[in-house]
Amino acid sequence: MKVTIEHSFCPYSEEVTDLYFRIINTILFSTDEAELRESMRQLEEKTPLHEYFTYGYGAHHLWVCQRRPSDKTLVFKHRIMLVEF
Template identity: 55%
Template sequence: MNVIIEHIFCQYSDEATALYLRIINVILMSSNEAELRASMEKLKHTSKLDEYFIYGFGKHHIWVCLRKPSDRNKIFEHRVLMAQF
């Protein structure tokens, strides 16, 4: 899978930056949609992924948005990355 960086990543914490890189690695190391879904679920349960990011799956892609540091219930307007499968 190829990661497409769609918008600038706001590096507001070291933990968010590390998770951003882990997300990219999870996507790149996944060979299919099922593996990607399982890997993202594992990352969600072994890290603070939900505190910094929101993600979802479309019919043929995954998208990732960054949560705002001032209010974690809000997200930045643009997706930071996506990958097609």
């Protein structure tokens, strides 16, 4: 896995900061795409991940964006990280 931090994230609460580092650890501990997908699914089930972040998959990557604190239906303009697998 190759993780690229593309933009800074906004640490507007302890919970969002904790989730940010949990996302990074989830990515770094995953050995392949299947494990990454399963680990992200489990993280989503165990935490309020979608309250603070949104993510998706491309053919060979995972992208992560942060939701805005003022309106959580909106995301910041730039994605915060890209993971190539």
